[in-house]
Amino acid sequence: MLNLIRQGWRPLAVLILLFIIWELSVVVFDVPKWFLPAPSDIFTVGINEWTEYNQHVFATIELIIIGFIVGSLSGILVATLLHLIPVLRQSMYPLIILSQNIPIIVLAPLLVGWFGFGMLPKLIVITLVCFFPIAISLLGGLQQTDRDLRHYMLMAGATKRQMFWKLEWPSALPSLFSGLKISATYSVMGAVISEWLGANKGLGVYMTLASSSFRADRVFVAIFIIVFISLLFFMLIVWLEKRVIRWQASEKRNTNGSS
Amino acid sequence: MAHLDVKNISQSFGEQEVLEEINFSIDQGEFVSILGPSGSGKSTLFRIIGGIETPTSGDIVLNNESIKNQPGSVSYTPQSPSLFPWRSVLDNVLLGQEIQGKRDRDTALQMIDRAGLSDYADAYPYELSGGMKQRVSFIRSVLSPQPLILLDEPFSALDEFTRTDMQQWLLSMWEEHKRSIVFVTHNIEEALFLSDRIIILSNSPANIQREMSVSFERPRNEDLLLSHDFLEFKKEIYKEMRASHLPS
Numbered sequence: 001m002l003n004l005i006r007q008g009w010r011p012l013a014v015l016i017l018l019f020i021i022w023e024l025s026v027v028v029f030d031v032p033k034w035f036l037p038a039p040s041d042i043f044t045v046g047i048n049e050w051t052e053y054n055q056h057v058f059a060t061i062e063l064i065i066i067g068f069i070v071g072s073l074s075g076i077l078v079a080t081l082l083h084l085i086p087v088l089r090q091s092m093y094p095l096i097i098l099s100q101n102i103p104i105i106v107l108a109p110l111l112v113g114w115f116g117f118g119m120l121p122k123l124i125v126i127t128l129v130c131f132f133p134i135a136i137s138l139l140g141g142l143q144q145t146d147r148d149l150r151h152y153m154l155m156a157g158a159t160k161r162q163m164f165w166k167l168e169w170p171s172a173l174p175s176l177f178s179g180l181k182i183s184a185t186y187s188v189m190g191a192v193i194s195e196w197l198g199a200n201k202g203l204g205v206y207m208t209l210a211s212s213s214f215r216a217d218r219v220f221v222a223i224f225i226i227v228f229i230s231l232l233f234f235m236l237i238v239w240l241e242k243r244v245i246r247w248q249a250s251e252k253r254n255t256n257g258s259s
Numbered sequence: 260m261a262h263l264d265v266k267n268i269s270q271s272f273g274e275q276e277v278l279e280e281i282n283f284s285i286d287q288g289e290f291v292s293i294l295g296p297s298g299s300g301k302s303t304l305f306r307i308i309g310g311i312e313t314p315t316s317g318d319i320v321l322n323n324e325s326i327k328n329q330p331g332s333v334s335y336t337p338q339s340p341s342l343f344p345w346r347s348v349l350d351n352v353l354l355g356q357e358i359q360g361k362r363d364r365d366t367a368l369q370m371i372d373r374a375g376l377s378d379y380a381d382a383y384p385y386e387l388s389g390g391m392k393q394r395v396s397f398i399r400s401v402l403s404p405q406p407l408i409l410l411d412e413p414f415s416a417l418d419e420f421t422r423t424d425m426q427q428w429l430l431s432m433w434e435e436h437k438r439s440i441v442f443v444t445h446n447i448e449e450a451l452f453l454s455d456r457i458i459i460l461s462n463s464p465a466n467i468q469r470e471m472s473v474s475f476e477r478p479r480n481e482d483l484l485l486s487h488d489f490l491e492f493k494k495e496i497y498k499e500m501r502a503s504h505l506p507s
């Protein structure tokens with residue numbers, strides 16, 4: 001915690017400075033509120049209207065959590081299968097990489113066409129968005145186990161199953177977590193985008209409504225909340241990573257030591 | 260009756276012939292060093308004995324049974340300590356047993372204690388020094404159920420004194436547990452100090468240049484390293500190896 005404060009105060013100071021400049025500019029140049037509201041206005045609206053818009057926040061968070069869980073589980077499952085079955089890997093891996101080049105946003109209208117405006121198309125969007133980073137990085141981790149450790153396991157007569165659970169899976173955990181961290185932020189973005197396409201609740205809806213009624217202040221409230229949720233979610237994964245990967249967390253702290 | 264028989268092992272990688280007609284045997288409880296220049300194929304030979312690499316020709320026999328291509332028959336310590344970073348010292352040491360079936364936690368703790376690592380039983384490998392890691396790695400080999408231990412240059416990354424300490428520790432462990440050990444090194448002194456017998460490999464392709472018995476009395480201690488006989492022996496081996504090692 002102390003570490004966080006020690007490292008975090010500089011960017012925080014810059015951020016506060018930016019807000020002050022922003023606030024002053026709005027006042028000095030007399031910018032109209034519908035064009036660019038001052039941070040203090042945004043803050044006031046955010047506090048005062050909380051009871052009106054909190055249902056949107058909770059709807060989005062729910063969507064993110066469900067989507068993230070489904071997306072990560074399928075990413076983990078697919079990476080594991082591709083790793084364990086070489087034929088599958090050789091035939092599917094290039095396709096997965098290729099499909100990553102399709103922007104999810106262009107798929108979204110199609111999904112709505114196919115599955116309607118319910119929860120399902122939104123979940124599919126988030127799942128797809130979360131799936132790739134996790135599948136790719138976990139597969140990378142599973143494939144790149146240390147050669148000497150591998151030789152040790154083989155010579156000791158390890159079965160394929162022991163090889164996976166005692167060597168490949170634990171050594172891929174750091175990669176899995178870097179995938180999870182990317183997906184955590186992607187899933188927030190995915191959720192908001194999927195709500196733009198049509199929903200009756202959620203931050204995406206709230207934003208669309210706000211911008212069509214020229215309430216820039218509400219748009220900014222939504223943006224700040226989205227950033228905050230992303231950050232929170234990211235920190236949750238980092239915290240989980242520290243709990244799970246204890247054999248490395250402290251190693252990174254004194255990187256200058258010999259290994 | 261030989262315990263391990265390495266019969267006519269040859270190995271090549273594409274055009275490059277690495278091992279040529281390697282023949283030797285190890286008796287029960289014997290400590291044998293294989294001495295050879297860097298890149299001569301010592302690790303390759305170990306991987307073949309360990310059953311994870313197929314030789315071009317020849318056979319490996321342990322207790323009258325062929326173990327060619329049969330992993331799990333010998334206990335092996337790779338060139339680097341190869342500890343599993345996510346396992347504590349205790350769990351690392353038990354890995355060999357775990358793979359073969361049963362864990363004997365109490366004996367493991369005793370051995371960790373004997374190695375002077377009792378405070379580190381729950382520590383992760385990154386918290387250990389190089390010498391400590393080597394000790395852990397060796398304990399893992401000793402605790403593994405296989406009767407033959409292969410050690411691939413375990414001390415090459417240590418300083419002189421740590422190295423001598425580790426060698427003495429290794430000898431005491433070996434004398435206590437009476438397992439057969441094949442020890443790979445390119446350090447002449449180390450081979451002399453530790454072994455009953457030394458097998459000298461020549462360079463590319465490696466074949467057995469000479470085999471020598473080392474009859475210094477056991478238990479051996481540091482003083483031996485500076486004795487006249489020891490140094491004479493070292494000189495002889497040095498000349499032998501130098502002759503075959505062409506300057507590059």
Ligand SMILES: Nc1ncnc2c1ncn2[C@@H]1O[C@H](COP(=O)(O)OP(=O)(O)OP(=O)(O)O)[C@@H](O)[C@H]1O
Nearest residue numbers: 272277295296297298299300301302303304338445
């Ligand atoms: N899988 C492989 N494919 C191709 N060449 C290999 C392979 N494994 C080993 N070699 C070659 O075989 C030779 C011997 O390698 P090896 O690692 O067995 O030597 P070494 O005696 O253990 O050396 P060092 O003392 O440096 O550890 C080297 O020239 C190496 O390039």
Ligand SMILES: [Mg+2]
Nearest residue numbers: 301302338411
């Ligand atoms: Mg080697």
